[in-house]
Amino acid sequence: MTVLPTSIRTAGLSAVWEPEGAYNLTRTIGILQCGAQDPAHLITGGVHWLAFRNDDGATTLRLLPRGTLNSARIEAAAWGPGSELALESLPRLLGAADDWSQFDDPAYRETLPALARKGRYLNPGLRLPTTGRMLDAVARSVLEQRVTALEAKQSWRYLLNHYGDPAPGAGDYAPTGLRLPPTAGQWRRIPSWEWHKAGVDAQRSGTILKAALVGSGLERLAGLPNAEELRTGLRSVPGIGVWTVAEVLQRTHGCPDSISVGDFHLAAYVGAALTGKRTDDAGMVRLLKPWAGERQRVVRMLYASGFRKPTFGPRLPPEDHRRR
Numbered sequence: 166m167t168v169l170p171t172s173i174r175t176a177g178l179s180a181v182w183e184p185e186g187a188y189n190l191t192r193t194i195g196i197l198q199c200g201a202q203d204p205a206h207l208i209t210g211g212v213h214w215l216a217f218r219n220d221d222g223a224t225t226l227r228l229l230p231r232g233t234l235n236s237a238r239i240e241a242a243a244w245g246p247g248s249e250l251a252l253e254s255l256p257r258l259l260g261a262a263d264d265w266s267q268f269d270d271p272a273y274r275e276t277l278p279a280l281a282r283k284g285r286y287l288n289p290g291l292r293l294p295t296t297g298r299m300l301d302a303v304a305r306s307v308l309e310q311r312v313t314a315l316e317a318k319q320s321w322r323y324l325l326n327h328y329g330d331p332a333p334g335a336g337d338y339a340p341t342g343l344r345l346p347p348t349a350g351q352w353r354r355i356p357s358w359e360w361h362k363a364g365v366d367a368q369r370s371g372t373i374l375k376a377a378l379v380g381s382g383l384e385r386l387a388g389l390p391n392a393e394e395l396r397t398g399l400r401s402v403p404g405i406g407v408w409t410v411a412e413v414l415q416r417t418h419g420c421p422d423s424i425s426v427g428d429f430h431l432a433a434y435v436g437a438a439l440t441g442k443r444t445d446d447a448g449m450v451r452l453l454k455p456w457a458g459e460r461q462r463v464v465r466m467l468y469a470s471g472f473r474k475p476t477f478g479p480r481l482p483p484e485d486h487r488r489r
Contacts, residue, residue, distance in 0.1 A: 191213070212227060434467070
């Protein structure tokens with residue numbers, strides 16, 4: 166994938182990244198935040214605060230957008246032992262490697278559904294980010310299996326607040342409550358009753374524990390290209406299926422094609438957006454086949470268009486696993 170021309174200037178523990186073309190920080194990395202109260206990704210006054218680990222250690226990263234849509238720059242500052250590496254990988258995190266040239270080609274654009282064209286028109290600054298942080302993405306995606314979004318966000322918040330370390334200090338600037346996702350060892354040390362308190366059933370906690378047992382192997386997958394070997398490696402962990410693989414790769418590799426087959430809502434949404442009728446997973450795959458290689462972009466632009474499918478009946482209520 167062609168890397169878009171960028172300019173990055175590093176001085177100590179700060180950097181400025183200047184993308185070419187339209188850019189919107191919140192639209193781009195919003196997919197990385199697990200709810201507004203995500204302890205590892207807080208937003209205060211338009212400033213994004215991220216806490217994570219890389220090969221060099223823990224990092225607190227502050228991202229401050231400046232400029233306008235078509236003349237943007239991102240001012241970054243980092244604290245902690247992983248700061249230098251965090252700034253080196255900043256362009257990929259912010260979507261510099263994401264190439265929309267085919268999607269935006271006029272001839273290709275004419276083949277797109279009207280709603281996808283509308284979504285792209287309304288969101289020209291959206292890029293697909295690449296974190297490379299496999300275990301964090303796997304743990305979060307497993308927590309999202311077969312439950313409501315609200316339940317998954319609550320579980321993630323509880324587990325990070327109780328078992329993630331405080332983020333490296335950033336003086337008086339950082340918001341309170343910023344925490345690192347647990348390491349593989351910390352995930353493995355969470356007792357069964359605490360998973361219950363977090364509202365996580367035995368099947369999902371078991372999958373996270375199995376992933377944590379091979380945590381170093383998972384992280385090595387970050388260096389693989391977005392191809393079948395990568396998917397096979399992820400699926401070698403019991404409990405990780407095609408839905409989870411797609412959710413992970415959307416965040417770790419900025420995959421432009423991974424669609425979440427098996428999602429409780431997605432197939433019906435895509436069917437309603439493209440045909441006015443609900444459909445199942447097989448129907449969704451058939452509908453998106455003309456845009457193979459760009460299907461995730463199409464789905465993101467359908468959502469970005471503002472289209473919402475008709476709803477029928479009550480929503481799926483959250484399930485309380487704590488008394489089981």
